[in-house]
Amino acid sequence: RLPLVGLTGGIGSGKTAVSDELAKLGAGIVDTDLIAHQITAPGGAAIPLIQKQFGAEFIDPSGALDRSKMRSLVFADPQARKSLEEITHPLIRHETNKQAQKLIEEKAPYLVFVVPLLIESGNWRPLLDYLVVVDCPEETQIERVMHRSKLPRNEVEAILKAQTSRAERLALADLVIENQGTLNQLKAEVLSLHQKILQIQKDRSS
Numbered sequence: 001r002l003p004l005v006g007l008t009g010g011i012g013s014g015k016t017a018v019s020d021e022l023a024k025l026g027a028g029i030v031d032t033d034l035i036a037h038q039i040t041a042p043g044g045a046a047i048p049l050i051q052k053q054f055g056a057e058f059i060d061p062s063g064a065l066d067r068s069k070m071r072s073l074v075f076a077d078p079q080a081r082k083s084l085e086e087i088t089h090p091l092i093r094h095e096t097n098k099q100a101q102k103l104i105e106e107k108a109p110y111l112v113f114v115v116p117l118l119i120e121s122g123n124w125r126p127l128l129d130y131l132v133v134v135d136c137p138e139e140t141q142i143e144r145v146m147h148r149s150k151l152p153r154n155e156v157e158a159i160l161k162a163q164t165s166r167a168e169r170l171a172l173a174d175l176v177i178e179n180q181g182t183l184n185q186l187k188a189e190v191l192s193l194h195q196k197i198l199q200i201q202k203d204r205s206s
């Protein structure tokens, strides 16, 4: 069986940067964040269900989920969050399985599941052979996200606070990718991760 790798990290840590590099090296990538966006984009499978459950006012004129409206609702109302997750989680799981199956058929050497809230959702860990955590100092995360998403510092700090702490995440990691240097340094780290995973596979099958 091919190795199954989970890739997680806090907001702005560099998960996408790492998975983009791994993809270039030939890894099979399933990005659950991307899937979550696709099912709530215009024509996405979650849209009719969200409309039925929450009302048409949560769908914007383009036909996509009105993210900021939904964010405000579920932030204030845990029951609404639960209803939303009851719609989205099974759809995400289904699409994740489908993409993984396809990558296996295409003979990917190993699979990488990018899951932002992997630590928070307890059902992932047992499925994985390896948990990789992308890590950098919190100040670096804050600066990157302020820059990328044009958010004020206090909003980024609030998101960070709501996530699992850096220490908790690191405690559960099998491997850590340090992403506090340049993108070129990150590339070198990712190459070494790739080689390590291929080696595991080699050792297993010999």
Ligand code: ATP
Pocket: 009, 010, 011, 012, 013, 014, 015, 016, 017, 018, 116, 144, 145, 148, 179, 180, 181, 182, 183, 186
């Ligand atoms: P999110 O959880 O918010 O989706 P992420 O963990 O996927 O974030 P990325 O999107 O990969 O993080 O990186 C966040 C931002 O920081 C991006 O704009 C990215 O280009 C930039 N970035 C990532 N790593 C580095 C680096 N080593 N040097 C400079 N910029 C970086």
